[in-house]
Amino acid sequence: MWQPTQIMMNGDLMPYEDARLHPMALAVTYAATVFEGLRAYQVPDTNQFSLFRLPEHIRRLQVGMKLMRFDRSYDTDYIRDCLTRLIRANEPDTDVYIRLLVYIEGTGLLATTGPVGFTAAAMPRDKPKFVDTGMNLGVSSWQRLADNASPPRIKTTANYVNARLAVHQAKADGYDGALMLTPEGKVSEAPIACFFMVRDGRLITPSTSSNILESITRDTIITRYQELTGDAAIERSIDRSELYFADEAFLCGTGQEILPVTTIDRLPVGEGKVGPLTSQLRQDYFDIVRGLSPEHSEWRTLI
Ligand SMILES: Cc1ncc(COP(=O)(O)O)c(C=O)c1O
Missing domain, CATH: 3.20.10.10 (D-amino Acid Aminotransferase, subunit A, domain 2)
Incomplete structure (x- = not known):
């Protein structure tokens, strides 16, 4: 099965194993992170993937960022462009699970509101257990x-x-x-x-x-x-x-x-x-x- 080779940080693709975040970032010290899990399904007999309900995922992410008082946001067009580049770069040959994390990447105090960063990763998912047995x-x-x-x-x-x-x-x-x-x-x-x-x-x-x-x-x-x-x-x-x-x-x-x-x-x-x-x-x-x-x-x- 394919494995992720590229990850995206702040809009740039890089080798998956090179992604880094400072341990003193607020994302780590105070869990100042909101995220989404999305899926891109392979459309049979085409080379296309279908990202399921992307605008609704981005809307929920945006509200999470607002409530957490992050000092910037991302719109659906920008995220769609990023996820398109991410998926293509990883050349998946099965359905894709995407993790999109938005966080305070700066160090600071509990109430610090930025700088905000994001990471998007694409990965395969095993067939879920319990489908047949319950x-x-x-x-x-x-x-x-x-x-x-x-x-x-x-x-x-x-x-x-x-x-x-x-x-x-x-x-x-x-x-x-x-x-x-x-x-x-x-x-x-x-x-x-x-x-x-x-x-x-x-x-x-x-x-x-x-x-x-x-x-x-x-x-x-x-x-x-x-x-x-x-x-x-x-x-x-x-x-x-x-x-x-x-x-x-x-x-x-x-x-x-x-x-x-x-x-x-x-x-x-x-x-x-x-x-x-x-x-x-x-x-x-x-x-x-x-x-x-x-x-x-x-x-x-x-x-
Ligand atoms: C706590 C919780 N409830 C429900 C869901 C299902 O939400 P969604 O259908 O938007 O993936 C998830 C998965 O993301 C979850 O983490």
Whole structure:
């Protein structure tokens, strides 16, 4: 499989192993970093890649930078140009996962607002595990971050301390992954993905006030579900005990794509198998991201 050879820092390509950031940069000392994970899917029978929902990723990045009071921003055209050069330089022959990090590269005090720098890296991704078997999730005793403490709505690296604690607890307890609750005890999300469940034929997901990242994949699924079934997904708060009434469940995110969940707290979700709606939405998602389905061309930036 191809491996990254070139990385981009502040708009310039350089050998992947030559990238450097000073350890005293605020990005490191105070986690003054916001980031995005994006995917560029190979479009079959062409030499093109389809960057999925680029403007929405950049919009979220820009809001994160604003809230973190970074003293400059980047627009979609500039980032598209950078990512195009980055992908071409790495000559990928499979789908590409992109990490885009924007940070304070200067040293200084906690409130320092610049200079701001960015790094973009392109890499392959292994086929995700659990696609066929489904995941065994455990509800974590680590609470999801509160919006008025460290807002999960922005994708800042500091938020992933919380996610890391939950992942390691789940591993130590023998689960494939964790599901986190809000400080009020309502279902929030997984450490790096959003959560959906099916109950009595309705698709339900925690609302955006459940301390979640406003996931672009979640939005894609809500939109496609409505278009495919004519029914609206329900965005609301979910009690923990409702999890055990679910007939199907899955996680979603750019990196995870759509992963079925077959047990929660070692109790089967429905019949403990990958559910039919989960499979249908998953297939549809791949058709959309690759452009096999002509709908939503506005979601695909071809490069
Ligand atoms: C905490 C968290 N929730 C949800 C998601 C999914 O978000 P998206 O669909 O925008 O990739 C991610 C992945 O980036 C995440 O880190």
